[in-house]
Each structure stands twice: as structure tokens, then as C-alpha cells.
Amino acid sequence: MRYISVVKADAYGHGMPQIVRRLMQSGVDYFAVANVHEAADIRHMGMGWPILILSALLPEEDRFLIDYELTPTVSTPEEAQRFNSLGEHHQRAIKVHLKIDTGMGRLGVWHEAAAQLLKTIQELPHLHLEGIYTHFSSADSDIEFTHTQRERFLAALPKDSEGLIIHADNSAGLDSLSGDSPFNAVRVGLLQFGVPPYPNSALGRAKVEPVFSFHARIGLMKTLPKGTDISYGRTHQLQRETIIGILTAGYADGIPINLSNKGYVLVDGHRCPVLGRVTMDQTIIDLTDVETAKPGDAVILIGQHNDGEITTSEFSETANTIPWETLCSVTKRVPRVYVGSREL
Ligand SMILES: Cc1ncc(COP(=O)(O)O)c(C=O)c1O
Incomplete structure (x- = not known):
């Protein structure tokens, strides 16, 4: 089984060069990215790695x-x-992967028309068909439809697919991938980073380990009287005299505004609620019950400390989004610190 590693969007926000360099040492067979610019970034790190462009190329x-x-x-x-034509102009064969739309409704030739396009590609002298793939729309939520997509894909494959790279499964697809799958490659993004694609995923239960944690610092603490309104729009009113902590990060760092009055952070093992609206650069939390807290302390937005943990999945669910978006939304302003990767 070949491993196509999806590292688009700056390796899901983790940092393309650091992640790709590590993956190059980890048995990846192929990289997949969204566009030629991301591909060029990988190519500058090393020749020889095959790179698949997943999105449509502009002319x-x-x-x-x-x-x-x-x-x-x-x-x-x-x-x-x-x-x-490009291949003809440069007198070389262009390696391509044919994509078949089996129900995603995005890129790919509609599965019922795949045979014709397959024939066209095979007849064009400057194309070399290296692989065929499809993409699942609901592998995290609808096993039956995923099965339908698998069936459509199998029916659209050429009789003789010997030598071709055949791939379909993303992170969620791996859960329902059976041992006798005719596919000989997987195309995985999220799970590589230790984040399960949905809460009860079998692979998630197997306890994948997240490589990412998200931290901020307490910039300032102060005590405010009961009844004080907190932050823009006055959406929270203190129910008791409260020690508030003002974090040095806000939505411009990747803390979603949807965590306003809903999210929690971990401070020295305590779950502290977000008070009022998350602002651009600052987020206000309740530190009243954390005797040890002091300005400068690190707080965990996503991560683990002793028995306490806020997972990317929990953070995303509270913010009414998905782990993929959460990871891609940590902005450039947040310094990335790579631990245990001295050789990177
Ligand atoms: C075409 C394609 N294949 C594979 C993946 C990887 O999906 P996942 O991150 O769920 O593993 C994506 C992600 O968006 C994708 O667009």
C-alpha cells in the first residue's frame, strides 16, 4: 500500500518545510498539494519526490x-x-492522474463518463497515465454512501489496472477500508497529524497522538466587581467578583470568535471559561479559581496537561467548525515551536 501524504495549506498549518522534511524520512511515497506554488516549495526541498496537484491548474x-x-x-x-500539447511542445510525456467523480460533486470526470476520458488519455501520445483516484464526500458520516462511491469507482476502473496507482481513501475513508481493498494507495492528510477525522473513528480510538498544541500567555490579571460587563458588545456580565486574565491572543491568532462565552482554556490543569467576546488580539478568561495563576503563565488552548486535555476536535466542535479549519486557521503571527525535531 502506497502512502500519498497530503500536505497542502502549509501542511494543515503545521509548517510545510518542517513537516515535509520529517515525512521525507518516514516512508512517504508521494506528496499531494493543492497548487503549483505549494508543489514548488516541496520541490525546492528535494528532487525525486513525486508530487500530485489535487486542484485544477490555471492555464x-x-x-x-x-x-x-x-x-x-x-x-x-x-x-x-x-x-x-504541453508534453508535445517539450517532447516528453506528462505523468497524470485521472480523477473520477463518484459523488463528491467537485473535481473529476463523472463516473459514468470516465471510460471515454480514460480512452482519450490512453490515446494521447504525450500523456502517461500513472494513477486513477476518487474522493469521498462523507466517509466520516455516511458509510453507506462511501460504499456506493467505492462501487462506482471500482466499476469505472479499467479492466487491467496493473501498474496504476489506485487511490481513494482519505483519513475517514481509512476507517472503512477493508483488508481486501483493490486500491493500492491511501491519500491521507488530517490523521497524519494525530487528529481523528471524527469523534468515534476506529483509528481515533486506537489513540493517535496529536503532534500539535496551541498556547497563549496571560498578559495581565485584574479583579473586577460583580456585575461588570466584559468585552465588546457587553455579552457577558460577571456573576461574582472575578479575577480575569487577559490572554495575549485573539481571533487574529486563530482563536475563533465563536469561542466567545463558550470556549475553555487550561491553566495549570484548571478549565477556565472564556468570558465575553474574543477580540482581535486579546481573549478574556476567568482565573478566579486558579490560585497559582500569574501574568506570563502559559495557557493551553489545544493540548494536554496532566489529566486535562482540550483536543482539536473539542475545540473545533465548541467553535462550530471542523478540525481541518481549526488547524489551517492558526495565523502567521503565532510562532511555531518544533519540539523533539532537532534534525529539522
Ligand atoms: C482530494 C483530497 N484528497 C485527500 C485529502 C485528505 O483528506 P483528510 O485530511 O481528511 O485525510 C483531501 C483533503 O482535503 C483532499 O481534498
């Missing part, structure tokens, strides 16, 4: 396929012709 980006030896996704006859 002016075609030359990157040659410059950086990249593999585009083909969904339409027009794309096939375009990449074939």
Missing part, C-alpha cells in the same frame, strides 16, 4: 509541470488535450 500554471516535474489531476478532455 498559465502549466509550465510549472515541466519546471518542477509535477503530476496534474485530469478531470476533463480539455485538460487532457492541454497537458498533451
